[in-house]
Amino acid sequence: MPKQSTTTQNTNSLEKTNKTEQGLYAKFHLQHPQSRFALNVDLILPDSGVTAIFGESGSGKTTMLRCIAGLERAQQGHFVMKGETWQSDTVFLPTHKRPLGYVFQEPSLFPHLTAKGNLEYAIKRSGIPLPAGLYDQIIDLMGIESVLANNSQQLSGGEKQRVAIARALLIQPTLLLMDEPLASLDNARKQEILPYLEKLKSTLKTPILYVSHSVEEVMRLADHVVLMQDGKVATQGAIEEVFAQLKSPLLMNNDTSVLWQGQIIEQDARWHLSKVNCAGSKLWIRNNGDDIGQTIRVRILATDVSLTLSPHDDSSILNKLPVTVLDIVPDQDPAMALVRLQTEKNTLIARLTYRSVDHLALAEGKTLWAQIKSVALVR
């Protein structure tokens, strides 16, 4: 059991600092005495939207979240949230004094209370009066009205987790920490909860740090990604940039893909297609009922991208874009290469055999055409 937090200052007065009046500043150095693992991070993160802490098992995602929550005390630690210091050389706010909500992998509801009882307990514990309408808004946001009277043991896994998220929100946190909140659920339950998380993200202003090792979840929810590797930050940035960088073996496999964001600019009713403009690169996708002007995210798998020296019109492929080779990165499979390509403003990745790389004489700066066999709408 990690050592519980202790107070080293009067927590009534949160120390103000001008270090990061906006944003989150997180710097931790932690070494577990019984393990070789060390966490070493020094980050400034956005104070809005969803930041995914993404990485392989054991890379230190949970440890970082626990340091931020004050559940784990780093030998050296500094955490500033919008100008309020939660930890420094002289400050250590205990967890219960930090204005945060924490959602764990396993929803930890009180089994002897109803869903409503769990929520009321959290509101009472927080000691912050609820503004009019917030309770109903959160219940509605999580879609739990119909299960409020149920004993928490009668709830399904998905319902329990939605109640746990509502409970975390009712504390009115300035930061919401979510540690693999969908990991204990089967795929059907995950698909059921993801739209609630999307709605939560677009409705509430609370910044969310979301730990996950699921590319699908990260691509759907995150705006910003911190990629963790061996206790360090391999890279961080806007989600499109991180997935385009190939900075981790986690991103270099059969599922290697890029994420593009764009707006629907045209509908083709006859063929049930929509045209989406992703920073100048225009793609046809299946019409999923989105209106013109709607912002969407699409995922393009590297295995769905092939390259040709000239734009072929005698192929079934709808999406063809002019591209320039940025670089050629070895795949984990020695037969395969990941070719990073520049489109107008986006990066695209093609997974090809080295034989094809040689056949097309691919090299940095070469211009050619990318054919995109399939584009998946992310939602």
Ligand SMILES: Nc1ncnc2c1ncn2[C@@H]1O[C@H](COP(=O)(O)OP(=O)(O)OP(=O)(O)O)[C@@H](O)[C@H]1O
């Ligand atoms: N209390 C502890 N004492 C010793 N070692 C620990 C302790 N907690 C975590 N570790 C080790 O620290 C490393 C990072 O663990 P952490 O749980 O942060 O990784 P993670 O990226 O969240 O992994 P996962 O995705 O599997 O949850 C692991 O090697 C783990 O065994």
